[in-house]
Amino acid sequence: MELIDLYIALFIAFFKIGLFGFGGGYAMLPLIQQEVVDIHGWITVADFTDIVAISQTTPGPIAFNSATYIGYSAVTEMGFAHGYGVVGSAIATLAVSLPSLVLMTLVCTFFFRLKNNAWMQASLSVLKPAIIGLIASAALMLMNGYNFIDYKSWIIFGVVLVASLKKVDPILLILLSGVAGLLLYST
Amino acid sequence: MPNIRNYGELFLVFFKIGAFTFGGGYAMIPLIRNEVVKKKRWLNDNEFMDMLAIAQSIPGPIALNTALFVGNKRLGFKGSLFSAAGIILPSFIIILLIAILFSQFSDNPIVERIFKGIRPAVVALIAAPLLGLGRSAGVNRRNLWIPVAVALAVWLLKISPVWIILAAILMGVSHLIYLKKVMKK
Numbered sequence: 001m002e003l004i005d006l007y008i009a010l011f012i013a014f015f016k017i018g019l020f021g022f023g024g025g026y027a028m029l030p031l032i033q034q035e036v037v038d039i040h041g042w043i044t045v046a047d048f049t050d051i052v053a054i055s056q057t058t059p060g061p062i063a064f065n066s067a068t069y070i071g072y073s074a075v076t077e078m079g080f081a082h083g084y085g086v087v088g089s090a091i092a093t094l095a096v097s098l099p100s101l102v103l104m105t106l107v108c109t110f111f112f113r114l115k116n117n118a119w120m121q122a123s124l125s126v127l128k129p130a131i132i133g134l135i136a137s138a139a140l141m142l143m144n145g146y147n148f149i150d151y152k153s154w155i156i157f158g159v160v161l162v163a164s165l166k167k168v169d170p171i172l173l174i175l176l177s178g179v180a181g182l183l184l185y186s187t
Numbered sequence: 188m189p190n191i192r193n194y195g196e197l198f199l200v201f202f203k204i205g206a207f208t209f210g211g212g213y214a215m216i217p218l219i220r221n222e223v224v225k226k227k228r229w230l231n232d233n234e235f236m237d238m239l240a241i242a243q244s245i246p247g248p249i250a251l252n253t254a255l256f257v258g259n260k261r262l263g264f265k266g267s268l269f270s271a272a273g274i275i276l277p278s279f280i281i282i283l284l285i286a287i288l289f290s291q292f293s294d295n296p297i298v299e300r301i302f303k304g305i306r307p308a309v310v311a312l313i314a315a316p317l318l319g320l321g322r323s324a325g326v327n328r329r330n331l332w333i334p335v336a337v338a339l340a341v342w343l344l345k346i347s348p349v350w351i352i353l354a355a356i357l358m359g360v361s362h363l364i365y366l367k368k369v370m371k372k
Binding site for chain 1: 293
């Protein structure tokens with residue numbers, strides 16, 4: 001694949017993710033996963049899970065983090081040099097931000113009263129519960145044989161689920177489960 | 188006339204927010220409010236609540252939408268470019284460094300063992316807030332079928348979330364049209 005084609009594909013995929021990424025964060029994950037894993041095959045589902053893990057432990061929205069990471073790795077995995085990867089990273093990050101820039105500029109210029117708009121409210125009344133479904137599907141899509149390799153995976157899942165419901169800090173939970181992985185699995 | 192210092196200030200405030208908010212989205216809201224409402228007084232509390240409603244109604248990361256709104260309100264379109272750059276840059280730099288490092292270490296057996304432990308934890312962290320989020324999104328017995336149908340459609344039937352979003356907007360709008368017709372009669 002030509003480098004320029006890859007850049008264009010990255011731009012289109014992440015523009016789409018930015019344009020249809022209602023609800024932010026986890027709600028955008030199924031769309032990102034479909035685009036970068038299922039459709040384009042830029043990364044594997046295990047790598048995708050690793051990116052989500054890195055996003056949970058670093059500052060910034062998941063949509064940016066995955067754009068920056070995948071923009072770089074999709075290019076370098078194809079055998080292009082690091083510098084081209086950095087360009088890919090910038091293209092994907094800009095593409096995911098562009099729809100917000102355009103829409104927010106329109107909102108600020110023309111319809112500041114959007115929040116009281118009956119059509120907007122009517123759309124949101126269905127969109128909001130649908131977004132909860134998207135987050136649930138993000139969790140379900142990641143419950144696969146790559147991420148859950150044996151019974152130990154399920155134990156880690158159960159412990160972290162309960163601890164998270166008890167409001168334990170997610171960054172601490174990721175670090176601890178990394179230590180658990182180191183102790184539970186041998187090479 | 189806004190000068191270079193005003194733009195620089197916008198950039199710096201959002202750079203700080205972008206650099207210190209882990210977890211993104213809803214975790215950033217108290218920090219943004221502290222900076223924008225309490226310290227800088229760029230918006231009052233009412234405007235801040237209005238902005239949140241708008242930021243959540245349009246697509247894209249909430250943190251970015253918030254930055255764009257504040258930048259635009261304060262210094263127009265150019266202002267929104269500076270605030271957006273501020274919120275994007277910290278995570279861009281950090282993740283780029285990680286991507287460069289990680290591409291050399293991901294085949295390392297020790298890194299692989301660590302991530303074997305982390306992957307199921309990631310899934311648990313996505314699943315855990317579902318109940319609370321569902322409640323605040325107004326999910327009840329009458330509309331519970333919506334999130335269930337969406338989750339199954341995307342997970343099992345591999346339907347693109349693009350179609351889900353479009354269908355949800357269409358349903359909401361056609362319901363309103365129906366209600367307006369009933370009201371007229």
